[in-house]
Amino acid sequence: MASADLIFCSRYPFTKQAKDYVSESGLELTSTLVEKAEARVNNALVTGKVKRVAELPDAREEELAIYAGARMIVSSANNRYIISRYAVAEAKRAGEYLAGDDAANNGHVELVASEFGVRFEKKGKDYLVPLSAYLPFTPRSMDYKLTNRELENGFVLVSRHERIRMMEEAVKKKIEGSLPIRAQFSEDITEAGKRMLALIPKLEVATVSVGQENYPPCIKKMLEDLALSINLPHTARVALGIYLVSAGVTTDKIVDYFRHAPDFSEKTTRYQVEHLRSHKYNMPSCSTMDSYGVCIADCRCGTPLRYRDAINGARLRRLAAEKKE
Amino acid sequence: MDEQPTDAPHHSVRTLEEEFLHKKFSSHYSQSRINVLRPESREFGFGGWEKKIEFRHIRVKNESELRSRLVSEAPLYISHSVAYYEFPDARPMVKKNWLSADLVFDLDAEGHTCGKFTCQHCMEKVKGEAHQLIEEFLLPDFGFSKNELSINFSGSRGYHVHVRSEAVAQLDREARREIADYVTGTGLLFDRLFWKEGKKFFGPKTADGGFGGKFARAFVKRLDNDEFALSISRKLKKPEEREKLRASIQTGNWDNIGIANREEKLAEKFAQMRLTLAGRIDANVTADTSKLIRMADSIHGGSGFAAKSVDSLDAFEPMKDAPIFNEGEQKVKITEAVPALTIRDHSFGPFVPGATATLPMACAVYLLCKKAATLA
Numbered sequence: 001m002a003s004a005d006l007i008f009c010s011r012y013p014f015t016k017q018a019k020d021y022v023s024e025s026g027l028e029l030t031s032t033l034v035e036k037a038e039a040r041v042n043n044a045l046v047t048g049k050v051k052r053v054a055e056l057p058d059a060r061e062e063e064l065a066i067y068a069g070a071r072m073i074v075s076s077a078n079n080r081y082i083i084s085r086y087a088v089a090e091a092k093r094a095g096e097y098l099a100g101d102d103a104a105n106n107g108h109v110e111l112v113a114s115e116f117g118v119r120f121e122k123k124g125k126d127y128l129v130p131l132s133a134y135l136p137f138t139p140r141s142m143d144y145k146l147t148n149r150e151l152e153n154g155f156v157l158v159s160r161h162e163r164i165r166m167m168e169e170a171v172k173k174k175i176e177g178s179l180p181i182r183a184q185f186s187e188d189i190t191e192a193g194k195r196m197l198a199l200i201p202k203l204e205v206a207t208v209s210v211g212q213e214n215y216p217p218c219i220k221k222m223l224e225d226l227a228l229s230i231n232l233p234h235t236a237r238v239a240l241g242i243y244l245v246s247a248g249v250t251t252d253k254i255v256d257y258f259r260h261a262p263d264f265s266e267k268t269t270r271y272q273v274e275h276l277r278s279h280k281y282n283m284p285s286c287s288t289m290d291s292y293g294v295c296i297a298d299c300r301c302g303t304p305l306r307y308r309d310a311i312n313g314a315r316l317r318r319l320a321a322e323k324k325e
Numbered sequence: 326m327d328e329q330p331t332d333a334p335h336h337s338v339r340t341l342e343e344e345f346l347h348k349k350f351s352s353h354y355s356q357s358r359i360n361v362l363r364p365e366s367r368e369f370g371f372g373g374w375e376k377k378i379e380f381r382h383i384r385v386k387n388e389s390e391l392r393s394r395l396v397s398e399a400p401l402y403i404s405h406s407v408a409y410y411e412f413p414d415a416r417p418m419v420k421k422n423w424l425s426a427d428l429v430f431d432l433d434a435e436g437h438t439c440g441k442f443t444c445q446h447c448m449e450k451v452k453g454e455a456h457q458l459i460e461e462f463l464l465p466d467f468g469f470s471k472n473e474l475s476i477n478f479s480g481s482r483g484y485h486v487h488v489r490s491e492a493v494a495q496l497d498r499e500a501r502r503e504i505a506d507y508v509t510g511t512g513l514l515f516d517r518l519f520w521k522e523g524k525k526f527f528g529p530k531t532a533d534g535g536f537g538g539k540f541a542r543a544f545v546k547r548l549d550n551d552e553f554a555l556s557i558s559r560k561l562k563k564p565e566e567r568e569k570l571r572a573s574i575q576t577g578n579w580d581n582i583g584i585a586n587r588e589e590k591l592a593e594k595f596a597q598m599r600l601t602l603a604g605r606i607d608a609n610v611t612a613d614t615s616k617l618i619r620m621a622d623s624i625h626g627g628s629g630f631a632a633k634s635v636d637s638l639d640a641f642e643p644m645k646d647a648p649i650f651n652e653g654e655q656k657v658k659i660t661e662a663v664p665a666l667t668i669r670d671h672s673f674g675p676f677v678p679g680a681t682a683t684l685p686m687a688c689a690v691y692l693l694c695k696k697a698a699t700l701a
Contacts, residue, residue: 130492131467131468131492131493132491132492132493132495132496135496135500135503135504136495136496136497136500140499140503142512142514145503145506145512145514146503146504146506146507147503147506147507147510147511147512147513147536148512148513148514148517148535148536149534149535150533150534150535150537150538151466151467151507151534151535152465152466152468152534152535152538153465153466153468153534154466154467154468154469154492155468155534157534231499233498233499233502233612234502235609287381290416290417290418291418291613291615291616293418293419293498293614293615295417295418295419296417296419297417298416298417
């Protein structure tokens with residue numbers, strides 16, 4: 001393979017070209033490389049970044065092997081928080097290279113874009129991107145809100161910088177979606193994976209409170225998603241809020257649950273929870289929850305509120321009675 | 326509470342009116358064609374006298390099975406998912422394995438509600454909004470082609486616009502919410518359309534895409550109107566001043582006139598221009614990737630009208646073209662006050678409760694469906 005291609009692969013190890021390169025060259029994952037792979041994941045989890053290394057000719061192949069090793073370690077740890085945070089860090093690294101390659105105008109940016117099936121068409125200083133790529137690959141923020149964009153004939157106008165930012169988002173989604181790899185890993189990989197699990201901030205797992213084991217699966221899943229900064233649709237948030245209010249959880253505590261939401265705002269959340277509380281909204285039924293796409297089990301309890309009773313209501317009531325005494 | 330049997334046939338006791346309508350509907354389905362794209366991949370929902378969707382998670386193997394179920398069960402309401410699934414009858418929803426979905430827009434006269442009965446004025450308004458959705462958003466902004474759109478009357482007071490396009494089939498809820506927000510102008514930051522550079526004031530050009538361009542074009546066009554022009558500035562009384570402003574907006578320079586309270590005034594004009602469909606489409610319907618929506622050309626059990634596919638919005642007249650039971654007459658007893666109405670050129674009413682009337686079938690079916698009359 002030409003060295004120009006190898007540069008591309010080492011900068012963008014998630015591309016098809018890079019994968020082909022790895023499978024053709026039969027790179028070996030030595031113990032030194034596993035150590036470096038662990039350092040890569042460690043860095044991603046602790047600092048939120050993957051360090052770029054000097055691109056010496058020898059280091060390029062090594063980068064590819066290290067990336068493969070890092071993916072194995074993340075897969076072996078198999079934890080949503082680790083996967084998300086690692087994907088974000090890798091995406092940032094790719095974004096930095098993309099910004100540099102964009103200035104160098106060496107065709108790398110177009111090649112990465114084609115990896116996602118996206119073509120950006122140059123228009124003056126800016127680019128036109130099809131709506132079908134714009135919507136999935138832009139962050140949900142006021143800056144990218146479609147309403148405030150120039151939309152014409154199915155294309156959205158984006159700046160040079162926004163184009164790179166979109167690709168970063170695409171890289172993040174791609175890596176997140178491709179993990180974990182299901183495979184048997186060698187011992188040094190699984191050991192490294194265990195060490196990574198220890199790096200998860202305590203806060204992330206500390207949201208479990210007494211009584212939460214009695215929450216229905218859909219509610220548990222939503223709390224879990226929130227803790228992992230996975231975005232919940234508005235309807236799901238409302239349902240979760242109503243449930244928690246009905247379950248007697250304090251507003252402070254509910255606001256805490258939402259603290260990890262990607263778009264968290266203390267003021268808004270507090271206002272909305274208080275609003276739910278004062279208006280005494282009805283809990284959506286199980287079939288409504290299902291239509292929101294948040295039902296994940298077939299509990300057949302009619303409404304999430306009845307789950308506790310259905311599963312272990314009697315025990316709970318006894319416990320509550322004991323507590324009062 | 327909402328535990329619905331998935332697929333059970335309906336055997337509860339029916340009222341005489343319900344029975345009458347079921348027979349009518351059944352005979353209609355036995356004679357009419359069904360036209361649903363990929364019925365085998367859709368979830369169907371059937372409804373009855375009490376609820377528009379009583380049974381859901383229904384799967385049919387093909388068009389002929391669907392048709393035979395419609396003939397034998399004659400549900401008062403028939404909906405299908407906007408989504409295509411691998412297993413349309415699986416539960417919970419995640420097990421259906423979502424493949425893709427049409428993008429739909431639900432326009433309803435509910436916004437300009439004037440009661441339970443159909444009002445000509447409201448119907449015209451919704452039709453105008455459907456027109457605006459298609460001509461000002463779906464075709465020019467979103468770039469859909471006409472053959473990717475299908476429009477049908479809802480069977481009651483609104484219209485549904487279905488978009489079947491590769492460009493949107495895979496979009497998730499959040500992406501669809503962005504589309505609905507765009508059409509309704511939700512989250513529009515008017516200040517962002519305009520900016521200052523030193524003392525100069527720049528804004529959208531008439532050739533721009535998005536709401537900026539829409540505003541610039543509408544603004545330039547309305548300068549023809551004296552009242553509008555003078556409400557901007559007295560200076561615009563002179564035609565040459567208007568021409569100057571027009572030319573300058575073409576290039577994005579909005580500074581050519583000394584408008585007092587410029588930003589507020591422009592924002593106020595923007596609001597008056599009704600460039601968005603705020604409050605006119607139901608954003609939740611568009612965002613819902615598993616929504617059940619009225620099957621085109623099925624009968625709406627709340628009116629007895631067909632949810633008719635519409636080729637030309639301009640030519641479509643719901644009260645003329647949508648009624649389907651056009652043969653015979655039926656005597657009914659009025660149970661609640663009915664205003665004067667016209668269905669298929671037959672004017673009837675107003676009626677007071679207790680009155681009886683022999684009406685053309687479409688009118689009688691309409692009143693029975695509205696639960697405003699009983700058989701007599």
